[in-house]
Amino acid sequence: MSTKSPRTDPRVLRTRQLIRNAFIDLLQEIDLEKITVNRIAERATINRVTFYLHYRDIPDMMEKMADDMINAIVAIFEDVQRQSRVDFERFVLGSVLEHIAENSNFYKVLLASKRIPIFSDRLMQLMVDVISSRAENRDASLSGSVVSVPKDIAIWYGSSAFIGTIVFWLRNDMPYTPNFLANQLSLLFRLHQNTTSS
Amino acid sequence: MSTKSPRTDPRVLRTRQLIRNAFIDLLQEIDLEKITVNRIAERATINRVTFYLHYRDIPDMMEKMADDMINAIVAIFEDVQRQSRVDFERFVLGSVLEHIAENSNFYKVLLASKRIPIFSDRLMQLMVDVISSRAENRDASLSGSVVSVPKDIAIWYGSSAFIGTIVFWLRNDMPYTPNFLANQLSLLFRLHQNTTSS
DNA sequence: AAACTAATAGACACTGTGTAGTATAATAAA
DNA sequence: TTTATTATACTACACAGTGTCTATTAGTTT
Numbered sequence: 001m002s003t004k005s006p007r008t009d010p011r012v013l014r015t016r017q018l019i020r021n022a023f024i025d026l027l028q029e030i031d032l033e034k035i036t037v038n039r040i041a042e043r044a045t046i047n048r049v050t051f052y053l054h055y056r057d058i059p060d061m062m063e064k065m066a067d068d069m070i071n072a073i074v075a076i077f078e079d080v081q082r083q084s085r086v087d088f089e090r091f092v093l094g095s096v097l098e099h100i101a102e103n104s105n106f107y108k109v110l111l112a113s114k115r116i117p118i119f120s121d122r123l124m125q126l127m128v129d130v131i132s133s134r135a136e137n138r139d140a141s142l143s144g145s146v147v148s149v150p151k152d153i154a155i156w157y158g159s160s161a162f163i164g165t166i167v168f169w170l171r172n173d174m175p176y177t178p179n180f181l182a183n184q185l186s187l188l189f190r191l192h193q194n195t196t197s198s
Numbered sequence: 199m200s201t202k203s204p205r206t207d208p209r210v211l212r213t214r215q216l217i218r219n220a221f222i223d224l225l226q227e228i229d230l231e232k233i234t235v236n237r238i239a240e241r242a243t244i245n246r247v248t249f250y251l252h253y254r255d256i257p258d259m260m261e262k263m264a265d266d267m268i269n270a271i272v273a274i275f276e277d278v279q280r281q282s283r284v285d286f287e288r289f290v291l292g293s294v295l296e297h298i299a300e301n302s303n304f305y306k307v308l309l310a311s312k313r314i315p316i317f318s319d320r321l322m323q324l325m326v327d328v329i330s331s332r333a334e335n336r337d338a339s340l341s342g343s344v345v346s347v348p349k350d351i352a353i354w355y356g357s358s359a360f361i362g363t364i365v366f367w368l369r370n371d372m373p374y375t376p377n378f379l380a381n382q383l384s385l386l387f388r389l390h391q392n393t394t395s396s
Numbered sequence: 397a398a399a400c401t402a403a404t405a406g407a408c409a410c411t412g413t414g415t416a417g418t419a420t421a422a423t424a425a426a
Numbered sequence: 427t428t429t430a431t432t433a434t435a436c437t438a439c440a441c442a443g444t445g446t447c448t449a450t451t452a453g454t455t456t
Contacts, residue, residue: 009401009402009453009454009455010453010454011401011402011403011452011453011454012401012402015402015403031257033256033257036442036443036444037443037444037445038442038443038444046403046404047403047404047405048444049403049404049405049445049446049447050402050403050404052444052445052446053402053403056445057444057445058231059229059231114315114316114319115315115316116315117312117313117314117315118312118313121312124362149382149385149386150374150382152366152370152373153363153374153379153382153383153386154386156362156363156366156367157359157362157363157383157386158359159362160358160359160360160361160362160363160365160366161355161356161358161359161362162358163358163362164322164354164355164357164358164359164361164362165351165354165355165358167358168350168354168358169354172350175350176348176351181351184347184348184351185351185355187347187393188347188351188352188355188390188393191389191390191393192386192389192390195385195386195389207422207423207424207432207433208422208423209421209422209423209432209433209434210433213433213434234411234412234413235412235413235414236411236412236413244434244435245434245435245436246412246413247414247415247434247435247436248433248434248435250413250414250415251433251434254414255413255414397456398455398456399454399455399456400453400454400455400456401452401453401454401455402451402452402453402454403450403451403452403453404449404450404451404452405448405449405450405451406447406448406449406450407446407447407448408445408446408447409444409445409446410443410444410445411442411443411444411445412441412442412443412444413440413441413442413443414439414440414441414442415438415439415440416437416438416439416440417436417437417438418435418436418437419434419435419436419437420433420434420435420436421432421433421434421435422431422432422433422434423430423431423432423433424429424430424431424432425428425429425430425431426427426428426429426430
């Protein structure tokens with residue numbers, strides 16, 4: 001999910017992978033509050049002290065994992081952006097949802113399971129940024145809608161709807177294909193994206 | 199925020215109030231992970247053992263507080279429902295937002311501050327229930343929309359948008375009046391509430 | 397081969413947890 | 427007011443988890 005440029009010691013990669021897997025593993029069995037460094041080390045078959053060589057504590061570990069998640073998604077964004085320019089929104093959305101579906105084990109636990117808001121918070125922030133910048137670009141071209149909602153409210157509304165729907169989708173074991181959901185989302189989104197006032 | 203019917207010992211009410219205030223107090227200063235029973239008891243000027251007479255542990259305490267929150271909001275729902283029948287959605291929404299604004303100290307910390315998803319999760323569930331039941335009632339009367347989105351996706355979308363927007367509103371120190379936001383929300387909501395297919 | 401660096405192992409002081417038992421208050425009922 | 431009840435305070439205990447240290451072993455790179 002993340003690869004450093006100046007070749008990292010394979011032992012480090014191995015250890016981080018073990019910790020990550022152990023953490024996701026444990027989250028499927030017990031609540032976050034009950035997860036300790038002790039248990040993670042035990043499950044990962046590493047020494048407890050080794051954990052502290054990589055992360056300050058468990059919250060720090062989760063933050064770094066969230067960083068990796070965001071980086072992976074941003075990479076998809078840039079990748080799609082490089083390829084095509086037509087029907088961008090729906091295509092990038094479909095790609096991201098496919099990525100989530102492919103790593104559903106990871107996302108189901110870290111994004112959809114309750115009591116771990118860091119990951120969905122990060123995604124939400126990313127979505128706000130994306131929608132905001134896109135809204136700015138469209139700003140000049142559009143004027144005089146029938147209804148006008150303050151721009152920030154519309155951004156809050158759309159971002160929350162997007163992320164929330166994806167979370168529900170994961171929690172319900174992805175009952176729709178990524179592409180179908182992407183279509184529905186862009187359909188719903190377009191209904192209110194043109195109602196903003198600056 | 200909650201009053202038991204069979205007169206509760208005033209000492210109990212006092213202690214629970216002290217604990218609640220201490221908790222909200224601490225959350226404004228330090229992260230949830232760093233909050234301990236020790237600190238809560240110290241801040242509440244009660245003995246640490248007394249805490250365990252009321253709650254099993256901190257997660258249990260938060261669940262009970264979330265129960266109180268939901269009960270208070272449901273009470274507002276029922277109250278409004280008893281009064282009027284015209285333009286129900288916007289009126290109930292305005293009332294709830296006013297209630298949140300009045301207790302903004304409480305909601306800002308427990309709902310909008312990061313890393314405590316229990317409270318927003320509960321609200322989300324409530325919103326899903328409300329929208330679902332309302333959608334069922336409208337079901338027969340409406341047919342043949344231009345676009346048709348699966349009902350559950352529309353419910354996920356709307357619920358997430360509502361709760362998320364309220365959370366953003368709180369995080370940004372409520373830059374709009376409750377009634378104005380209620381109007382914008384029902385406006386945005388109506389744009390896509392009639393696009394569902396059963 | 398030697399030089400680095402990661403991971404291991406054991407130990408330490410410290411903080412927090414949950415639960416005893418007993419004593420002392422405040423409250424409710426007579 | 428007196429009596430019975432019950433919440434809270436206080437002290438103590440066994441235990442788990444934290445974060446850090448030092449020394450040692452094992453794997454990686456050049």
